[in-house]
Amino acid sequence: MALNGPRLKYACDLDKSVLINNFEKRGWIPVSAEEDWNFYWATVQSVRNVFSLDVGYRLTDDQVISHFPSHYELTRKDLMVKNIKRYRRELEREGNPIAEKDEGGHYIHLDFIPVTFMLPADYNLFVEEFRKNPSSTWIMKPCGKARGIGIFLINRLSQLKKWSRDSKTNSFTAPSSKDTYVIARYIDNPLLIGGKKFDLRLYVLVTSFRPLKCYMYQLGFCRFCTVKYNASVTELDNMFVHLTNVSIQKHGDDYNAVHGGKWTIQNLRVFLESTRGKEVADKLFDEINWLTVHSLKAVSGVVSNDRHCFEAYGYDIIIDDNLKPWLIEVNASPSLTSTTSSDRIMKYKLISDIINLIMPYGKTPDVKWNKIPSKEHYGNFDLLYDEELAQSDLLNLPDTKARSGTGTTAFRGKDGKRPAATWK
Amino acid sequence: MGMLECGSSQRRVANGFGIDVLKYGEDVVSDFKMPIKISEHDRFGETSALAGISTGGRTDLHIAMRGMMTGVRYRDEILDVYVRPYAGAIGPQFILKDDNARPHHARVVEDISSTRPSSMWTGQHAHPISTRPSTLGTCYRSSHKMATAGGFDEDTINRLVNTIVKEVQDSMLNFELQKAAQEEVRRSNVRVFGIKDAVIEGLRASGWEMTLRNEVYKKLQTQSPEPHPLASPEQTKEPVSYIRKAQMNWEKRILKSVNSMCTELSVPLAKKRPEKEQKDMALKWTELGTDEPDLSKFRPVYAPKDFLEIVASLKNPNLVESLESAGFSTRWGIVQATLKTKDLHDLGAQEFAKKGCPITYRVDLWKHILCVHVDDIDTLYYAQLKANVLLHDMLVDNLIYKDVKLTATNDDQYFVFEDYLYQVLLPFSRDTVVLNHFSQSSATPAKSYIRGKLGVEAFAVTYPPNGVIPFHGFAMYVAPLCFIYNDPVTLYFMFREFYTRYFFHLHTLSSHPQGIVSLSLLFETLLQTQEPQLFFHLKTVGIQPLKIAFKWLIRAFSGYLASEQVLLLWDRILAYNTLEILPVLALAIFAFRKTNLMQVASSTAAEAVLSDLTTLKVIPLIQLSLFTQ
Ligand SMILES: Nc1ncnc2c1ncn2[C@@H]1O[C@H](COP(=O)(O)OP(=O)(O)O)[C@@H](O)[C@H]1O
């Protein structure tokens, strides 16, 4: 169907076959970023330029672009944590039951990121927390880096001397994001399969932040470490044990290029449903959807919601051995490099499905459109949440109060001809 | 003189064997090194179990039976050591402990507990005080029914019942049943005359009846009817003589290949591991995949392709050539053997297409169907097998490693389970209980003799101890089970049961309806009758569909379908207790891709059309093929 659409013009910053092949298959015409494109798969830098005030560039109604200019509110490690913390406080202040806490002061429904501090800024807070449980392990991550670069694990305060000094001397000049770190409680009890640690890479498409409209891709995958997991101190600096990034693992001796250590979510589901039961597996995947929606809600107020933008995020999630999912980070530009042939097929489909959701029927994009595609255009995406639909659902219901109640019910949608407002 | 029994002269090169050595990108062994003399046998002397010593260009095997875990030793040593004291401690004391026991009460208890199942099994008449059908009587009848369904005559049934009774008597279950019966007596406050019924009722209520039934069912599954009095042992194993001969020749070729591998690589069939190596291996038990032995020189003994050639070369010598050439033969496929196969109608189409079991129940349902209930004794038994792995390094271990590395390790569905596969397959090769299945099989385990005693039965041991020499893809029989059984011990027993009930059929030549020959034939026949147009097209362009489907069949589709779909397929193998669903699915796949297949003009093109099956859904496919005719 897409093939019958108009010959759109596209610009693309990345030389990735999974992108280019999709554009060419649709018969689109390549143009440079300076020309009049309809569809621009851009890097975050280009997007920043396009939207910078100095350029004074104005996008027309038939142009869409692949990032939100202030995506970093979600995708920079420190800002994501800040926004989620703020979101929880706000809900709590409102008296929203979602922000309910247990006796220990932990959020019951919103405890989905490991305890995290900024360094050097929060050094003292961190020390306080560390001393409560001095045998725990923490993970240090530079805020502005990706692909596992600059990450290390610590289990003694002395390993943080440099940051303690910084926190004292540099209190006037804010350190650049290059020198700032987040330090997070290390999830030292990850769910292991075949004795190995893994994390999930899930793709989440956002077509609008206000109202929030987001989709979860079904074809995400698990990324396995090549080495058996071992929580012992002697292995703390063996990154093949602890970091699941493919960019790290592929340098390991045991890296297998045929499958690249990637296991489909579908396989994970079969395994969990069989070994733990369907209910347990369903609950896990529901919780993953839940945390995804709330991470997006946490930033929906601060991201500038430009109608020309859409964005496909790469969510990193770790499941612990109690089958609780933890949000580790969100990537604005998940890797589109294909490590294996099935990886290539999956990523090609991902791009294709994104385009179909952004521009159903291969039509020229129109930013005035309400961005409610019909279900047939979902491809391998599932609707996670559509705030607009959820609200009209609420209006259509006699008992609105009950619907805005607690927990997941706030997101529960209806099955109908129209897309449901949520995955539920 | 030789290691494994096989012909006389040992040729160094295993070619002419149909094995494509280059297929796996392995180097062909070019520089043949003279084997090094290993003189370990003196050191272990009597305690060694399997010790291969290579000398002067050939590898002789020295095997002492002592350390081997035989079925008998399992019973004598493991069961006795751990079970008897336990049983002794509980047995008689149990009655004494019963505070309410009056003398006559106690006597009844003794009476019942000494009522061996045998007297119950022989029928209700043997029961002095049975006034209504007893639990065991019901079991007897149901076993009778099952046996009759199997088409046995009265005599055979009686013999069968006797054997099963004997086996049940010898089993742990008998002991447990007695215990449970005593428990019932202790609990019930009934008077002497009603006590038998009460006990039976109690056993039924507490689920023991079901357990017993299952045990009988299981025994029936693995019990072959007593042979015809005039039949020779080998006729009993395989009645069709040309198939029997073919299987024997095939076994000879396999052994030859294993022997030449020993010689070429100067690796003994088995040798004791040095102490340090044993310890290292024990430490690494759950991650054996990371430090595998050097496998570069090993190659699979055979691949499905080689086996297909053998299946294809089977020919009924009684078939008159002239009839065939006169066009009377409708055999167009590869399989030339003439065996009776079923048509779709016989296969009970609706039955096959029934809905599968919900994924969550599969774990228990499969265990139930295969009667696998891992208890302490099983755990102990597994531990013993593991100990045997640690003790001796066997040539087949290399074959197992090699196979896992070539298949599961590179498979994007199964790689995460690599280490589980070693934990199943290495102990499996030491498991002498597996030998029992050969009574159902046309295959015969390879024998190995102590040096100088070739052919003297008293000095023979089977090699490997379980009698099964793995081939390329063998690990894939285990792999799908890893999705549902997380615990290596349960996984082990599930696999063993799957193998000894079903999978051995897939790589053995036999006339059995579950055998690979019949399955291949069934596939070819189904395709011809159900998809004549497609069949005609493929025949015209010279494509043999079985060449494509055979690899699916021999692996029960493991590694070809998506994991979930393999499990759905195996659900049905278990539910209907037959492998015949495999050719039905193979047919369905051909039918489903028919449009594309109708356009191909070469085998390569046909293979390309059928190369990726991971998107297929088994259930709708089977339904499609069964209902749209
Ligand atoms: N809190 C944590 N607990 C356990 N593992 C973690 C944690 N944080 C990160 N990791 C591991 O480190 C990897 C890299 O961390 P991530 O935050 O994704 O940084 P990057 O941007 O470098 O990918 C993750 O994929 C995960 O395997």
Ligand SMILES: [Mg+2]
């Ligand atoms: Mg990451």
